[in-house]
Amino acid sequence: MIVKPADRTGKVQEYYFSQKLAQIDRMRREGADIINLGIGSPDQPPSENTIAALVSEARKPNSHGYQSYTGIAALRMAFSEWYKKYFHVELNPDNEILLLMGSKEGIMHISMAFVNPGDEVLVPDPGYPTYASVTNLVGGIVKKYDLLEKNGWFPDLDAIEQSDLSRVKMMWINYPHMPSGTPGSFALFEKLIAFSQKHRILLCNDNPYSFILNKKYLSLLQVDGSMETALELNSLSKSHNMAGWRIGMVAGHNEYIKEVLKVKSNMDSGMFLGMQMAAVEALNNPESWYDTVNAIYIERRKIVEKIMDVLGCRFDKSQVGLFVWGRIPDKIPGCENYVEEILNMAHVFITPGFIFGNNGERYIRISLCANEKRLAEAKERLIKMMG
Ligand SMILES: Cc1ncc(COP(=O)(O)O)c(C=O)c1O
Numbered sequence: 234m235i236v237k238p239a240d241r242t243g244k245v246q247e248y249y250f251s252q253k254l255a256q257i258d259r260m261r262r263e264g265a266d267i268i269n270l271g272i273g274s275p276d277q278p279p280s281e282n283t284i285a286a287l288v289s290e291a292r293k294p295n296s297h298g299y300q301s302y303t304g305i306a307a308l309r310m311a312f313s314e315w316y317k318k319y320f321h322v323e324l325n326p327d328n329e330i331l332l333l334m335g336s337k338e339g340i341m342h343i344s345m346a347f348v349n350p351g352d353e354v355l356v357p358d359p360g361y362p363t364y365a366s367v368t369n370l371v372g373g374i375v376k377k378y379d380l381l382e383k384n385g386w387f388p389d390l391d392a393i394e395q396s397d398l399s400r401v402k403m404m405w406i407n408y409p410h411m412p413s414g415t416p417g418s419f420a421l422f423e424k425l426i427a428f429s430q431k432h433r434i435l436l437c438n439d440n441p442y443s444f445i446l447n448k449k450y451l452s453l454l455q456v457d458g459s460m461e462t463a464l465e466l467n468s469l470s471k472s473h474n475m476a477g478w479r480i481g482m483v484a485g486h487n488e489y490i491k492e493v494l495k496v497k498s499n500m501d502s503g504m505f506l507g508m509q510m511a512a513v514e515a516l517n518n519p520e521s522w523y524d525t526v527n528a529i530y531i532e533r534r535k536i537v538e539k540i541m542d543v544l545g546c547r548f549d550k551s552q553v554g555l556f557v558w559g560r561i562p563d564k565i566p567g568c569e570n571y572v573e574e575i576l577n578m579a580h581v582f583i584t585p586g587f588i589f590g591n592n593g594e595r596y597i598r599i600s601l602c603a604n605e606k607r608l609a610e611a612k613e614r615l616i617k618m619m620g
Pocket of ligand 1: 273334335336337338361407411439441467468469470476480481
């Protein structure tokens with residue numbers, strides 16, 4: 234390369250799945266029938282009325298221009314009503330909600346808005362890898378905090394407080410937690426809000442999994458006083474089977490939202506009206522729609538649990554969300570080679586836990602985003618592989 238890339242690119246690597254999907258693609262081109270149980274991209278469609286709204290809006294000649302930077306009023310209102318109905322949280326649709334292209338971009342915008350070079354950011358281990366990579370991209374310093382099975386995958390705030398927190402600016406949490414499937418609790422959120430206030434830390438809950446195999450809808454913003462220090466991300470990707478649409482939002486105090494908007498409005502120019510009108514429909518699905526989607530995941534999970542048994546992995550049956558997270562047997566040296574072996578021998582791809590941090594080393598994660606036939610096929614192949 235004649236032209237050197239910016240230093241910040243040296244601090245991150247290509248996303249694990251981006252590389253892995255390329256490998257799977259190569260294997261498929263060579264004729265292998267790979268069953269991908271890696272990624273949490275829902276394979277069921279959005280509701281009919283969602284799609285109908287997109288089509289009807291797309292046919293109108295005047296739907297195709299730039300839209301508001303904050304999202305159309307009808308969609309902010311729909312998000313506000315959705316939060317009220319399911320989370321019992323009141324949000325002013327005019328200034329406490331900002332539309333995003335999925336919650337992933339919100340991680341970047343929030344970090345750009347609040348993290349200075351040299352600021353420390355508390356990031357869960359294991360956790361969604363983007364929190365750490367975005368922190369690195371904006372020049373922040375990643376300060377991992379442990380989530381351990383023996384603590385129920387909850388942070389040990391006393392242990393965190395024993396370290397120097399004076400340079401910590403932000404903390405990422407994600408309940409329901411990916412990858413462990415831990416649902417979180419109101420008592421935990423209360424403790425975390427008190428912690429964030431005491432240390433003047435911006436606390437951000439990334440909350441895209443609330444509606445998957447879970448009925449206790451929890452929001453960090455339910456805690457009294459949370460608006461002083463907290464933001465929450467949410468998304469239609471998993472809850473409404475709309476991962477490819479890229480629709481999410483960030484909610485919080487209008488002063489915080491204003492800062493995020495400063496960044497975002499310089500990066501994109503709103504989202505296609507048809508998608509926004511369709512998202513309004515999605516958010517207005519009856520509650521029974523979530524039950525229908527979950528009924529399918531319940532059946533799939535039964536097979537995935539059997540796959541975990543076949544592999545000799547231990548797992549908690551009360552997990553929520555789109556995956557099952559299991560501990561590999563002690564005799565297996567590590568998850569990375571194990572997963573590679575399974576891919577090469579059984580042509581089944583499973584996510585190794587190490588990509589979520591050191592505390593994920595002894596775990597694997599299996600997605601529920603494949604139909605029962607494919608899951609059963611994967612199980613049969615693994616039974617054969619285990620001999
Ligand atoms: C914890 C977590 N946060 C955010 C995302 C990204 O969601 P979105 O599609 O809304 O950007 C994912 C997707 O896998 C996730 O697991």
